[in-house]
Amino acid sequence: xxxxxxxxxxxxxxxxxxxxxxxxxxxxxxxxxxxxxxxxxxxxxxxxxxxxxxxxxxxxxxxxxxxxxxxxxxxxxxxxxxxxxxxxxxxxxxxxxxxxxxxxxxxxxxxxxxxxxxxxxxxxxxxxxxxxxxxxxxxxxxxxxxxxxxxxxxxxxxxxxxxxxxxxxxxxxxxxxxxxxxxxxxxxxxxxxxxxxxxxxxxxxxxxxxxxxxxxxxxxxxxxxxxxxxxxxxxxxxxxxxxxxxxxxxxxxxxxxxxxxxxxxxxxxxxxxxxxxxxxxxxxxxxxxxxxxxxxxxxxxxxxxxxxxxxxxxxxxxxxxxxxxxxxxxxxxxxxxxxxxxxxxxxxxxxxxxxxxxxxxxxxxxxxxxxxxxxxxxxxxxxxxxxxxxxxxxxxxxxxxxxxxxxxx
Amino acid sequence: xxxxxxxxxxxxxxxxxxxxxxxxxxxxxxxxxxxxxxxxxxxxxxxxxxxxxxxxxxxxxxxxxxxxxxxxxxxxxxxxxxxxxxxxxxxxxxxxxxxxxxxxxxxxxxxxxxxxxxxxxxxxxxxxxxxxxxxxxxxxxxxxxxxxxxxxxxxxxxxxxxxxxxxxxxxxxxxxxxxxxxxxxxxxxxxxxxxxxxxxxxxxxxxxxxxxxxxxxxxxxxxxxxxxxxxxxxxxxxxxxxxxxxxxxxxxxxxxxxxxxxxxxxxxxxxxxxxxxxxxxxxxxxxxxxxxxxxxxxxxxxxxxxxxxxxxxxxxxxxxxxxxxxxxxxxxxxxxxxxxxxxxxxxxxxxxxxxxxxxxxxxxxxxxxxxxxxxxxxxxxxxxxxxxxxxxxxxxxxxxxxxxxxxxxxxxxxxxxxxxxxxxxxxxxxxxxxxxxxxxxxxxxxxxxxxxxxxxxxxxxxxxxxxxxxxxxxxxxxxxxxxxxxxxxxxxxxxxxxxxxxxxxxxxxxxxxxxxxxxxxxxxxxxxxxxxxxxxxxxxxxx
Numbered sequence: 001x002x003x004x005x006x007x008x009x010x011x012x013x014x015x016x017x018x019x020x021x022x023x024x025x026x027x028x029x030x031x032x033x034x035x036x037x038x039x040x041x042x043x044x045x046x047x048x049x050x051x052x053x054x055x056x057x058x059x060x061x062x063x064x065x066x067x068x069x070x071x072x073x074x075x076x077x078x079x080x081x082x083x084x085x086x087x088x089x090x091x092x093x094x095x096x097x098x099x100x101x102x103x104x105x106x107x108x109x110x111x112x113x114x115x116x117x118x119x120x121x122x123x124x125x126x127x128x129x130x131x132x133x134x135x136x137x138x139x140x141x142x143x144x145x146x147x148x149x150x151x152x153x154x155x156x157x158x159x160x161x162x163x164x165x166x167x168x169x170x171x172x173x174x175x176x177x178x179x180x181x182x183x184x185x186x187x188x189x190x191x192x193x194x195x196x197x198x199x200x201x202x203x204x205x206x207x208x209x210x211x212x213x214x215x216x217x218x219x220x221x222x223x224x225x226x227x228x229x230x231x232x233x234x235x236x237x238x239x240x241x242x243x244x245x246x247x248x249x250x251x252x253x254x255x256x257x258x259x260x261x262x263x264x265x266x267x268x269x270x271x272x273x274x275x276x277x278x279x280x281x282x283x284x285x286x287x288x289x290x291x292x293x294x295x296x297x298x299x300x301x302x303x304x305x306x307x308x309x310x311x312x313x314x315x316x317x318x319x320x321x322x323x324x325x326x327x328x329x330x331x332x333x334x335x336x337x338x339x340x341x342x343x344x345x346x347x348x349x350x351x352x353x354x355x356x357x358x359x360x361x362x363x364x365x366x367x368x369x370x371x372x373x374x375x376x377x378x379x380x381x382x383x384x385x386x387x388x389x390x391x392x393x394x395x396x397x398x399x400x401x402x403x404x405x406x407x408x409x
Numbered sequence: 410x411x412x413x414x415x416x417x418x419x420x421x422x423x424x425x426x427x428x429x430x431x432x433x434x435x436x437x438x439x440x441x442x443x444x445x446x447x448x449x450x451x452x453x454x455x456x457x458x459x460x461x462x463x464x465x466x467x468x469x470x471x472x473x474x475x476x477x478x479x480x481x482x483x484x485x486x487x488x489x490x491x492x493x494x495x496x497x498x499x500x501x502x503x504x505x506x507x508x509x510x511x512x513x514x515x516x517x518x519x520x521x522x523x524x525x526x527x528x529x530x531x532x533x534x535x536x537x538x539x540x541x542x543x544x545x546x547x548x549x550x551x552x553x554x555x556x557x558x559x560x561x562x563x564x565x566x567x568x569x570x571x572x573x574x575x576x577x578x579x580x581x582x583x584x585x586x587x588x589x590x591x592x593x594x595x596x597x598x599x600x601x602x603x604x605x606x607x608x609x610x611x612x613x614x615x616x617x618x619x620x621x622x623x624x625x626x627x628x629x630x631x632x633x634x635x636x637x638x639x640x641x642x643x644x645x646x647x648x649x650x651x652x653x654x655x656x657x658x659x660x661x662x663x664x665x666x667x668x669x670x671x672x673x674x675x676x677x678x679x680x681x682x683x684x685x686x687x688x689x690x691x692x693x694x695x696x697x698x699x700x701x702x703x704x705x706x707x708x709x710x711x712x713x714x715x716x717x718x719x720x721x722x723x724x725x726x727x728x729x730x731x732x733x734x735x736x737x738x739x740x741x742x743x744x745x746x747x748x749x750x751x752x753x754x755x756x757x758x759x760x761x762x763x764x765x766x767x768x769x770x771x772x773x774x775x776x777x778x779x780x781x782x783x784x785x786x787x788x789x790x791x792x793x794x795x796x797x798x799x800x801x802x803x804x805x806x807x808x809x810x811x812x813x814x815x816x817x818x819x820x821x822x823x824x825x826x827x828x829x830x831x832x833x834x835x836x837x838x839x840x841x842x843x844x845x846x847x848x849x850x851x852x853x854x855x856x857x858x859x860x861x862x863x864x865x866x867x868x869x870x871x872x873x874x875x876x877x878x879x880x881x882x883x884x885x886x887x888x889x890x891x892x893x894x895x896x897x898x899x900x901x902x903x904x905x906x907x908x909x910x911x912x913x914x915x916x917x918x919x920x921x922x923x924x925x926x927x928x929x930x931x932x933x934x935x936x937x938x939x940x941x942x943x944x945x946x947x948x949x950x951x952x
Contacts, residue, residue: 041768045777045879163452165528176924206923209883211874212671214664214804215918221797225618227625240875243779247873251791251801257532273781273875275789281528314776383527393527 031074035094037105042082043209043239048107050315052077054324055104057307058331068335087111088118095122101344102334109179125346129326133182137404142373144326148186150400154379155285168229169200174236176205189408210241213248224259233261242270256281267321271388282384286322287377288362289390300361329360364399374402438465438473441509445495452529459533466540467569478541485534490521549580556586563593605641612645615652617797656796667804669911670811676888678863680903685835689757692764694881696860700867701876703730705780720785730868731861738860742853771878780876788872803872810869831855896944
């Protein structure tokens with residue numbers, strides 16, 4: 001007769017699983033929870049997945065220095081599976097069941113738009129780490145990265161200047177959703193205000209996860225050969241499509257010296273696996289680049305490399321991208337605000353944002369005002385190098401004031 | 410002996426030219442002035458320096474050319490360092506050397522700036538590199554390539570450069586290319602005959618770029634004044650226009666066929682597993698992904714044991730990937746599917762579970778980042794054919810691979826006994842069992858075969874798409890669509906449907922955009938399924 005029956009095993013397993021739930025209230029008083037809404041599967045996984053780890057790294061830094069208001073920070077990670085409505089559902093769970101003090105999450109604007117009603121309803125706080133279209137100003141969202149006026153427009157201005165390439169014609173390729181459409185609308189308004197006519201641009205949209213860029217790159221080659229001045233590509237495709245697009249450009253021999261590509265969502269991680277020697281000179285613009293000068297960045301990169309090693313994260317220890325730094329900044333800004341407010345209550349934390357400053361890895365000192373929940377950041381224009389990274393081509397002298405709602409939109 | 414004499418003579422010539430160069434007998438370049446400009450602030454100064462250097466290249470001494478190459482290379486590779494007052498240095502592993510004299514420099518105390526080539530200066534540096542190579546590159550191939558680069562910027566190149574290069578080459582192919590460049594540069598020559606020849610030479614290279622350049626020549630007053638030029642130009646434009654249009658049609662077809670091949674490769678495994686066996690396998694995309702990861706592993710192993718043969722890994726991977734994913738397929742069939750043949754809905758859930766399991770297993774072992782494939786040289790780039798039609802090698806390889814896989818699978822199903830058994834079991838399982846076919850074994854083999862084919866699909870897609878654990882999910886819907894449209898149970902149907910969807914998708918894209926193309930293609934599929942529920946090519950036999 002065997003003592004270990006299926007039933008005893010199941011009961012044992014169930015008891016083990018249930019144990020943390022029973023134990024938790026006992027030490028809950030010493031911790032404060034923050035939630036992550038980043039996908040670790042689906043088309044955004046390669047990018048968003050990193051942000052879970054960076055949130056944990058920032059929390060570990062806070063905990064190492066005694067936590068926030070005497071409480072240890074606990075990170076609750078979810079996986080919305082690159083499916084936009086799931087972000088809202090997971091966000092609701094985090095706020096209502098896990099009672100998290102703040103949410104860190106979303107990459108695409110469509111996922112942010114899906115979470116927006118949830119945080120507003122529950123009066124939560126979402127820290128959003130991506131640069132975005134800027135046509136939104138909710139008191140429940142902290143916009144950690146720059147709106148177009150302080151990221152995209154300076155980069156386009158640079159390309160239109162004589163130091164850039166004196167760009168006169170523009171080919172816009174984007175994924176079909178709110179961010180590319182709004183960015184392109186703002187850009188068109190901007191070009192119109194500069195006296196360009198409708199014939200000097202061309203717009204193309206592709207579905208999410210699109211990968212066959214043969215026809216579009218064909219069109220770009222034809223566009224390049226037309227007369228009327230120097231052309232550029234403004235690339236707003238997202239996720240895995242970026243690398244697919246670049247690969248097709250390499251294969252069809254589209255050279256940055258003929259038609260440079262300004263990849264607005266292009267980061268170091270998108271160049272993994274590509275031979276970038278024939279992409280050298282293509283551009284991106286962010287509030288942080290891995291090659292940003294300064295000791296703070298060196299320290300951050302060393303921390304990340306060590307963290308990847310110790311946590312066994314499935315990401316490269318040598319690649320750091322802007323949204324990672326923005327998320328990292330977000331966790332610290334939240335902690336600073338909570339310390340200043342002396343409470344984790346959302347209204348108190350929000351009031352504490354006014355006048356908050358944080359020296360971040362990019363080398364700039366971020367600041368917030370009482371006007372809105374936008375964060376003033378520096379601007380970098382990066383140029384692809386042969387080592388699958390970006391060199392700093394240009395950087396702003398200060399942190400331009402972020403302005404929601406573009407006049408060109 | 411004769412050879413020794415020749416080397417001796419060459420050395421003497423080199424020595425003499427070196428002496429002459431250093432004693433400024435040549436109209437030598439003002440090296441420090443050029444370095445000063447290149448080290449200047451703002452791209453205006455840099456461009457001026459580059460122009461100055463380019464203008465002096467045709468008359469430069471060999472020593473000056475070597476110097477120019479060293480400086481341009483240093484600038485491009487970001488080893489040029491600039492001090493105050495326009496003094497330049499080149500950083501080498503052995504310390505700083507003076508950029509104007511290429512000699513070791515005394516220690517520099519001031520902070521040095523490393524000028525960054527922006528897009529504008531980078532283009533100028535590329536032109537300079539080509540212009541120097543055309544004069545002194547040792548290999549004729551390098552000179553030919555350089556002429557190609559110069560020809561696409563012929564208006565920015567001093568006419569004397571091609572003449573000078575022509576004098577310095579003895580290779581007939583390089584000479585011919587250079588003469589072509591000279592003819593091209595006479596587009597605005599005062600002599601009408603030369604102009605007409607230039608227009609003719611230009612229209613030989615029929616691309617839409619040439620078309621636009623020729624069209625802009627119509628604004629030239631000579632076009633209106635001289636009927637010979639006008640006739641040559643009109644004829645040239647018509648000629649180029651024709652070939653550009655031919656190229657556009659070919660390129661549409663090529664894109665369509667290659668998109669179809671990709672669809673076919675992602676659907677071929679499913680067409681066996683779902684089409685012939687009737688198993689709704691939701692893990693099909695993951696088998697594809699496993700195939701791509703197996704390819705990656707083969708590449709890593711070759712890199713470790715025989716790095717010299719790394720470019721052959723796709724070929725070596727073909728059998729390995731097929732066998733590995735085939736075995737995985739057999740394992741899945743043996744552990745899960747065989748218990749569920751009579752319960753299709755449960756197969757659906759079970760295979761979905763398997764797909765999640767595979768994704769997460771790969772994530773644990775390989776991580777979620779895109780895999781870095783060492784793309785062999787024969788799969789990068791491509792060749793311009795006619796007009797703007799450009800054949801990219803990776804897509805061509807996908808087409809060839811798809812055709813090969815299709816023929817091999819068809820032959821296996823038609824002409825071998827195992828193929829006969831598979832078809833027999835498909836058509837009537839009970840009857841096949843009655844006449845002594847081991848249906849269990851056939852099921853297992855057929856599933857393994859389908860899985861192996863999916864693995865090959867992954868291999869074929871690895872140079873075209875990003876390889877990461879979730880790559881399979883993107884293919885599953887498309888492959889079911891192809892198999893159902895083609896007709897369940899028909900391999901030919903799968904091929905026809907894949908080609909059809911590929912062509913329709915790509916054909917619509919340039920006119921209505923990629924999003925609308927997808928919508929229209931799906932609408933067409935719905936209409937076709939309404940009209941022929943059994944698919945385009947219906948399988949014969951009783952079900």
